[in-house]
Amino acid sequence: MAAILTLTLNPAIDISSETQVVRPTRKIRTSRTRYDPGGGGINVARVITALGGDAETLFLAGGELGALFDSLLEKEGIRRHMVPIANRTRISFMVRELGTGLEYRFVPEGPVVHARELEHCLDLIASDRSDYVVASGSLPAGAPPDIYARMARSVAARGGRFVLDTSGPALGTTLEQSRVYLVKPSSGEFEHLIGRKLDENEVMQAASEIVARGSAELVAVTMGADGAILASKEGVLRLPAIHVRVRSAVGAGDSFLSAMIWALSQGRPPIEAFRLGIAAGAAAVMRPGTELCRREDVFRLYQAGSAMAPESQQLHGGILA
Incomplete structure (x- = not known):
């Protein structure tokens, strides 16, 4: 089994709850409150x-909320390395309105x-020997957009595989200045990277171009209810989503990436x-609030998806065995 290290530079304590109706001004009484350690790499x-x-996880955290964050990970038995920072870890808050099924998500910056805190992370990445390093999530204020590119070059120099799931300038800069093994943007993040709206064929073409120029070995673009696209040197594969009852969209992209990395680390194609x-x-979308996917659901749906009719899969630009 390959070793996996995940990285989260801007984690958050995710608080989720439910209420019947969300109204302005009035106090909103909530129920079913839960606290989860969150952030892309943490979720992975x-x-x-x-x-x-x-998987071991490396993250930045500070203040009394940083200590709470670390304790939440300890309760889940996650192997971890916390890099202390001077400022306080953030809290995000999600409320599900039962009357409509809508979710309201509040995510502070x-x-x-500080630079010295980021340099500590760079040093730890450089000394790490994990086969896969997964950098997932937004950059915190104060972090330069090339921080992931520097990490990717460091991992590649020792023969590791760097996986990226981020957005905005950090995504574009990393693909311009380094080579990654796998990059996983959402369709919206991918359009922002390319600089315009894209139809499905244009997404496949742009993903193939990223592979062709050597910026990434694999490009996986998630498209929500429309499925996902995987581009590699062999071609482009599009698969539809598996339709289930949606309870929450929180964590779907992280769960997608996690399962891919887990399977790749097992030597699966x-x-x-x-x-x-x-x-x-x-x-993941079957679970309420900030709950992530359950193992039994993943493998049940995987078996169902593997049994789909061949005509529901679209192959472009090569033969993918």
Whole structure:
């Protein structure tokens, strides 16, 4: 089994709850409140652990909320390394309105991170020997847009595989200045990267171009209810979403990426990992609030998705076995 390290530079304590109706001004009484350690890399480590893998997570955290964040990870049995920062870890808050089924998500920017704190992370990444390093989530205030590119070059120099799931300038800069093994943007993030609206064929073409120029070995673009696209040197594969009852969209992209990395770390081929990612994304939206996917749901949906008719899969630009 390959070693996996996940990285979260801007984690958050995710608080989720429910209420019947959301109204302005009045106090909104909520129920079913839960606290989860959140952030892209944190969620990836949690899902990989739930699937039966063993991922270590590296994250920045500070203040009394940083201590709470670390304790939440300890309760879940996640192997971790916390880099202390001077400023306080953020809290995000999600409320599900039962009357409509709508979700309201409040996500603060987060703490400012200082250069010396980021340099500590760079040093730890450079000394780490994990086979996969997964950098997932937004950059905190104070972090330069090339921070992931520097990490990717460091990991590649020792023969590791760097995986990226981020957005905005950090995404574009990393693909311009380094080579990654796998990049996983959402369709919206991908359009922002390319600089315009894209139809499905244009998404496939743009993903193929990123592979062709050597910026990424694999490009997986998630498209919500429309499924996902995987581009590699062999071609482009599009798979539809597995339709389930949606309870919350929180964590679907993280679950998709987690399942892919877990499968790849087991030595499974990229196409099989991609199919497992589709199943994990569907399993995640079945769960309420900030809950992530359950192992039994992932593998049940994976088996169902693998049995889909061949005509529901679209192949472009090559033969993917």
